Amino acid sequence: MRTNPERRAALLHAAIDVLAEEGARGLTFRAVDERAGVPKGTASNYFADRDTLLRQAGQHLFVRLTPDPEYLAERMSRPPSKALDAVLMRDIVERARSDRNGFLAMLELRLEATRRPELREVFTEHYRANLEENVRAHVEGGFPGDRSTVVMLYLAMTGLLVEYLTLPGVLDAAESPLDDLVGSLVDVIVPER
Template structure:
């Protein structure tokens, strides 16, 4: 049965991310997903009962694909300094920027979430979990500052990524890296 093939499901979700990023929410149809995935017509509808279910699963898949490497996770659990935080935040901006279509699809999902409560719940829970994880990690690091430091970095870096991916002529990679360093230095008080 098609619905039990996890590789095909991931292929369909990855294709959905591409369609959503390129065509927007209105262009996300089962037919468009099937075409993007290169599968027979009707395949996506065998895996997802409706468009709302597909949107929710796209949100889950986006976050699966952005899981940091083991090396990055080890750095985030090790002793944190302003320099380590700068390195981690730079890696985050680069990782998200490399998955441009994923981030653009996430923006579409966030807009759709204003009209779809289940999607809003999923995204809200996911962002809360990420923030809670990062706040706990930061608190355990012993660095000065607290919850507001993490929230400020989250807000500022999200906007930097948005500009970098939607208006790439504003900040090149070098300037983005400089801005990340400046953000970390200003958000984290000196020892």
């Protein structure tokens, strides 16, 4: 297998875009090569098989969708509040807007994980660790609410993103803009101090 890290990253980004645009069934080495603009056969030199490509694309997706640490540190340096919770939730929506393919690929891989135990294991482990880190940061950071507050925000934002990314016309037709909906979710879920 080839080891050029830049080429591997480019192939993984291409795989993520193929997943978002064509679905898991459309993820082939040829499709990845075409999307990455590399010669035919390149992806097969980097990934032993399609399962390896799927798994590594999933792992790379977590890196791609992780917010910039400096940006997040700036946000978290602010005093903890319900208003900051709303800002953080709006940041998630903004990341989905700016990397729609990344979030759609994540949804596609979550569906694929229902059929592939090894992928489900990787995703479950990552999501569980991410949720626990969010709970820890929320509680230890002095934000209003407790573990259940974070879990409810997680569930509400997951549903909102699925709706927004898969059937955008539903929320576009709503009376409130998406950012207002996020604010309403936070108002309902996060308790007052």
